[in-house]
Amino acid sequence: MAPPPGRDNPLTRSVAGLIGVGFLAVMLLACLGSLPWTLGSSGREGEIGLPRYNQGEAREGRLPPWWWPVGKDRARRLNEGVPEAVAAEIAARHGADAEDVRARTSGSAAEELRAHWPRYWLGSDVLGRSVLVRSLSGGAISLGIGLSAALLSVLIGTLYGVVSGYAGGRVDGVMMRIVDVLYGLPYILLVVLLAVAVDALVERRVASRVESLSKERAAYVERGLSGFDAERRQDKALVRRVEQEALERIGTGELSAGRRNAVNVVTLLVAIGGVSWLTMARVIRGQVLSLKEQPFIEAARAMGAGWGRIFGRHLLPNLLGPIIVYATLTVPQAILQESFLSFLGIGVKPPLPSWGNLAAEGLVQLNPYESHWWLLFFPCLLLGLTLLALNFVGEGLREAFDPKRGRR
Amino acid sequence: MTSATPPAAPADNGPLLRVRDLAVSFDNRDGPRIQAVDGVHMTVHHRQTLAVVGESGCGKSVTAMSALQLIPRPPGRYDRGRMEFASKRGPVDLVALPEARMREIRGNEIAMIFQEPMTSLNPVYTVGDQIMEAVLLHQEVSDRDAFEIALQAMKDVGIPEAERRIKGYPHQFSGGMRQRVMIAMALACHPRLLLADEPTTALDVTIQAQILELLRDLRETRDMGMMLITHDLGVVAENADVVCVMYAGRVVEYANVLELFGAPLHPYTRGLLNSIPKLGERRERLLTIREIVENEAEFKRLPGAQGGIRPWWPWHDPPADLTPHEGPAGDYHLLEVRPEHWVGVWRTRAIEGHEGRLPDLSYRKPLSEPATGAAAG
Numbered sequence: 041m042a043p044p045p046g047r048d049n050p051l052t053r054s055v056a057g058l059i060g061v062g063f064l065a066v067m068l069l070a071c072l073g074s075l076p077w078t079l080g081s082s083g084r085e086g087e088i089g090l091p092r093y094n095q096g097e098a099r100e101g102r103l104p105p106w107w108w109p110v111g112k113d114r115a116r117r118l119n120e121g122v123p124e125a126v127a128a129e130i131a132a133r134h135g136a137d138a139e140d141v142r143a144r145t146s147g148s149a150a151e152e153l154r155a156h157w158p159r160y161w162l163g164s165d166v167l168g169r170s171v172l173v174r175s176l177s178g179g180a181i182s183l184g185i186g187l188s189a190a191l192l193s194v195l196i197g198t199l200y201g202v203v204s205g206y207a208g209g210r211v212d213g214v215m216m217r218i219v220d221v222l223y224g225l226p227y228i229l230l231v232v233l234l235a236v237a238v239d240a241l242v243e244r245r246v247a248s249r250v251e252s253l254s255k256e257r258a259a260y261v262e263r264g265l266s267g268f269d270a271e272r273r274q275d276k277a278l279v280r281r282v283e284q285e286a287l288e289r290i291g292t293g294e295l296s297a298g299r300r301n302a303v304n305v306v307t308l309l310v311a312i313g314g315v316s317w318l319t320m321a322r323v324i325r326g327q328v329l330s331l332k333e334q335p336f337i338e339a340a341r342a343m344g345a346g347w348g349r350i351f352g353r354h355l356l357p358n359l360l361g362p363i364i365v366y367a368t369l370t371v372p373q374a375i376l377q378e379s380f381l382s383f384l385g386i387g388v389k390p391p392l393p394s395w396g397n398l399a400a401e402g403l404v405q406l407n408p409y410e411s412h413w414w415l416l417f418f419p420c421l422l423l424g425l426t427l428l429a430l431n432f433v434g435e436g437l438r439e440a441f442d443p444k445r446g447r448r
Numbered sequence: 449m450t451s452a453t454p455p456a457a458p459a460d461n462g463p464l465l466r467v468r469d470l471a472v473s474f475d476n477r478d479g480p481r482i483q484a485v486d487g488v489h490m491t492v493h494h495r496q497t498l499a500v501v502g503e504s505g506c507g508k509s510v511t512a513m514s515a516l517q518l519i520p521r522p523p524g525r526y527d528r529g530r531m532e533f534a535s536k537r538g539p540v541d542l543v544a545l546p547e548a549r550m551r552e553i554r555g556n557e558i559a560m561i562f563q564e565p566m567t568s569l570n571p572v573y574t575v576g577d578q579i580m581e582a583v584l585l586h587q588e589v590s591d592r593d594a595f596e597i598a599l600q601a602m603k604d605v606g607i608p609e610a611e612r613r614i615k616g617y618p619h620q621f622s623g624g625m626r627q628r629v630m631i632a633m634a635l636a637c638h639p640r641l642l643l644a645d646e647p648t649t650a651l652d653v654t655i656q657a658q659i660l661e662l663l664r665d666l667r668e669t670r671d672m673g674m675m676l677i678t679h680d681l682g683v684v685a686e687n688a689d690v691v692c693v694m695y696a697g698r699v700v701e702y703a704n705v706l707e708l709f710g711a712p713l714h715p716y717t718r719g720l721l722n723s724i725p726k727l728g729e730r731r732e733r734l735l736t737i738r739e740i741v742e743n744e745a746e747f748k749r750l751p752g753a754q755g756g757i758r759p760w761w762p763w764h765d766p767p768a769d770l771t772p773h774e775g776p777a778g779d780y781h782l783l784e785v786r787p788e789h790w791v792g793v794w795r796t797r798a799i800e801g802h803e804g805r806l807p808d809l810s811y812r813k814p815l816s817e818p819a820t821g822a823a824a825g
Contacts, residue, residue, distance in 0.1 A: 209522075335568040342516055342562075343582050343633065344554035353581070357572040 057436020060429035067426055071179035078177035093177040094391045096168030102405065102412050103168075106159040115145040115154075122156045130156075163414035165401060175418050178393035182382075182423070185309045185394075186375030192313030193374070194367045197320025202355065204321065205328025216325065219318050227315040227377075232386055234311040242295075242303055249293035260286040301392050308387050312377050320366050327359055361441035368437055372430035379423055395423040462534060463808060464641055464673040465492040465515065470529035470543070471776065472510050475522055484510045486697040487777035488529070491808040492641065492673040497664075499676045499688030499705070501720070507697040508677045512643045515542050515675075516558060517550050527776070533558070533641070556586040559634035563646040565626035569618035575602075575629045576614035582633045601632040605662060624655035628662070635666060642667070642674045648683065660687050681724055685709060690809045693717050695792075696762045699782055702790040702807040713791045714759050715746035751785055756798035759791060769797040782807060 052058060078093045100121050104110060110118065119127075119142040131141040134149040144150045158164075162171040204215040222230075264282040265273050272278060295303070331337065332355070340354050375395075381387030382396030390397055402416030472485040485507040492498045500508045513519050515531055531542040535557050545553070562568045569578060579598035583589065589597065595614075602610040605628040618626060627647065634642060644663065648656040664687060667674050676687060684691055684705065691708045693701040693716065701714040712718045719737030740746050747759050758767050760780050772778040772795055781795045783804065790807045793799065 335562050335564045336570045338518065339560075339562055339568045339630070339633075340570070341518055342554055342560040344551045344556055344585050345581075346551055349585075353573075354570055358570070360572075 051440050054436030054439055056432040060432030060436065063425060063429040064433065067179065068183060071176050071183055074176045075180050078173050093173050093393055094169065096164060096170070098168055100158050100164055100168035101166050103158065103160055103164045105161055105163045105414055106157065112145045116143060118157045119153050121158045122153050126156050127153065162418045165415055166405065171414055171418055174393040174398055175422055178395050178398050178419060179422055181305065181388060181392065182375055182378055182395045185305060185312065185378045186371050189309040189313035189316065189374040189378070190367055190371040192309065193317035193320055193370055194363060196313070197317035198324050198363060200317065201321040201324025202328050202351065205325040206332060206351070212325070219321055223318055230315045231311040231381060234314065235307055235386055238307040246293065246295050253290055253293040257286040257290050260290060304389055304392070308378060308381065312374050316370060316374060316377070320370065323362055323366055324359060327362055328355060331355055331358055365434060365438045365441055368430060368434035372427045376427060395419045399423070463491045463493050464534050466532040466808070467491070467511065468530045468532070468806065470511065470514060470531060471527035472514055472519060472524060473527050474524050484697055487780060488694070488699055489782055489806045490692050490699065490702065492675055493810045494671055494673050495667060496689045496810065497667060497674045497676050497687055499678060499684040499691045500694060501679060501681065501684055501691060502694035503679060506694045508694055509645055512560065512645055512675055512677055515643060516554050516560060517542065517545065555582055555639070556637045557639050558641045558643060559637070559639035560643040560645065561630050561634050561647045563649050565623055565630055565650060568630055569626060571618055574615050574617055575621065579629070579633050579636050582636045586637045597636060601636040604635070605632045623651055624659065627651060627659055631662065635670070638670060640672060642672050644674060645677045681720060693720065698760065698780060698792055700760065700792040702782065703788065704809055707789055713750055713785055713789065715741050716761070718746065750791065752798065756796050757783070758794045758796060760794050767794050767796050770794055771797050771800055
């Protein structure tokens with residue numbers, strides 16, 4: 041019968057790998073699961089529908105996590121953050137005026153005020169935005185880009201490697217030399233070029249669309265007004281009404297902020313995915329080269345199987361091990377690249393957060409006089425742990441799939 | 449005729465496979481092309497086993513692989529020749545067949561078993577899946593029917609507890625059982641011709657005997673022709689009806705098994721036969737093939753040697769009275785030296801104008817089983 045589950049399963053042999061899987065699951069759930077909340081409107085009074093990750097009040101800027109001990113100066117600043125009405129009520133109860141109470145940092149009145157301090161679990165950034173919210177949504181973006189870029193690179197790499205390995209001979213030689221050349225190019229250069237090129241393309245498209253639509257609107261207004269006599273055409277209200285109508289019907293052609301963000305993110309993930317498939321292609325090509333000489337491939341041919349069937353049914357399942365291992369090792373790489381590019385300001389552009397640009401923002405705020413350590417620490421901690429977990433999982437999988445580590 | 453033969457099987461009115469003047473060469477990057485097979489003739493009939501014998505690299509496997517167009521091209525190339533096969537849809541030339549039509553024949557009408565049962569099965573699928581794949585490739589049946597066919601195929605090749613083992617993976621099978629699975633796969637579609645490329649080389653002797661007996665039984669019950677490639681003369685003596693000895697890409701001797709073992713005519717064949725130990729015979733050491741083929745006198749023992757007929761041998765200088773034909777392999781001829789016994793000879797003046805018959809023996813060993821004997825009669 042089947043062996044008792046879990047005892048000899050190579051997938052559960054690596055403890056670090058299991059911890060990694062657990063951590064990644066929690067991370068993914070937290071980052072992606074909180075997306076509706078972090079992207080949702082905060083609904084605070086006076087807000088103009090900014091998503092929660094981009095919403096904050098400047099007077100609550102650079103606050104430490106609420107559980108962090110605060111000095112007197114900062115306590116006074118936090119007291120300032122308590123709403124007027126609440127402060128007045130507390131002041132009245134203690135028989136002092138609000139100004140005076142806000143200046144206190146100890147005593148019962150201060151304790152009462154403390155209860156009303158704005159609370160940030162992981163502190164707030166320069167603009168008073170919650171670091172927790174930004175880290176979560178930034179994590180969603182980093183993980184999302186990392187995973188999709190890795191997926192893209194796995195797809196390209198596998199296809200390229202299989203074709204190269206299966207074709208063999210001169211085709212293989214040419215295809216692998218192309219890979220060698222791409223290996224030689226600094227990938228940063230490629231990514232920057234790609235990002236800039238896509239940006240420029242998008243801008244050109246938008247500009248030409250804006251122009252053509254404005255012409256269309258003018259024509260629409262002209263047509264709308266042609267029915268009226270010269271006197272009525274001077275009527276500003278009428279003209280404005282027709283112009284408004286034209287705007288509603290035709291639009292301006294400008295990209296919305298959301299669209300622009302989407303283009304930015306997609307460009308980045310295509311750029312990263314497009315340059316990180318090289319190792320994958322090499323590994324897969326090597327595997328295919330050895331697999332295609334296996335007698336069972338020849339046996340399949342002798343059985344009358346065509347190219348597609350041999351590829352899909354006989355090659356791919358045998359390639360699955362290395363594909364999975366390299367995919368899990370490509371994900372942390374892709375995440376790291378994304379963060380690195382964003383840190384340099386080439387990748388995800390603020391206000392859209394990502395672990396990389398959060399770290400970049402945090403680094404600027406680090407100074408010897410007042411260390412806003414939480415701005416740098418939390419995004420970096422999450423990034424570091426995630427990368428570590430992914431590498432553990434990758435190593436664990438590699439061990440599990442390694443045929444040389446015979447089954448005990 | 450009482451036995452239930454498949455309706456499509458024609459009467460034994462012609463050969464199943466007729467190889468004529470086949471030549472295959474391979475590109476050698478730094479040197480001349482390597483002529484692996486050069487002017488090979490052979491014939492396989494229904495319910496007949498043709499054994500192809502020869503040392504490594506003599507072109508046995510290349511001949512068999514050519515029948516399925518499994519030679520990678522390039523570097524391989526079919527230089528000339530035909531492989532006429534009596535397919536279910538009429539005669540075809542296997543060498544000239546387009547790939548799409550070839551795929552219909554592979555596995556379906558001509559099946560092949562390989563030498564390495566350890567690596568000829570895909571490790572990621574159950575053996576049942578792999579036999580089913582062979583069935584589904586060529587037959588319009590449902591998955592459930594394919595499963596039944598696969599199960600029956602496994603029972604036919606004598607795998608015990610087929611219902612349970614059909615869900616097993618190749619690594620759970622022993623070598624002999626894997627070879628049985630390979631045979632089940634090969635036979636699941638009831639091919640007319642089975643190419644067995646050293647099917648027992650990787651197996652131990654007991655299993656070898658079992659597998660060969662199985663193949664013999666299946667050949668009889670399924671009215672199959674079989675090309676058995678081997679370098680084990682014991683296997684040949686036990687299983688073959690007709691033997692084709694090859695050397696350096698050419699046929700050096702071709703005769704029925706009794707004739708060949710009883711009166712080998714080519715020195716190389718004699719060398720082969722003398723280099724195997726015989727039971728009840730005491731000798732200091734066995735003769736090597738070399739000792740025989742390097743003895744000039746051996747080449748003069750061929751009937752007709754006085755008249756100038758010389759056995760072909762690539763390491764000899766051609767005889768002085770060689771009158772080669774135009775074209776490739778013109779210095780060589782497969783001559784019917786005695787009735788139904790062919791030997792590869794130099795094309796000397798003595799055989800000029802002598803074209804004769806090319807090897808075609810429908811000879812079969814007398815059937816020992818009374819049941820099959822009745823069917824044959």
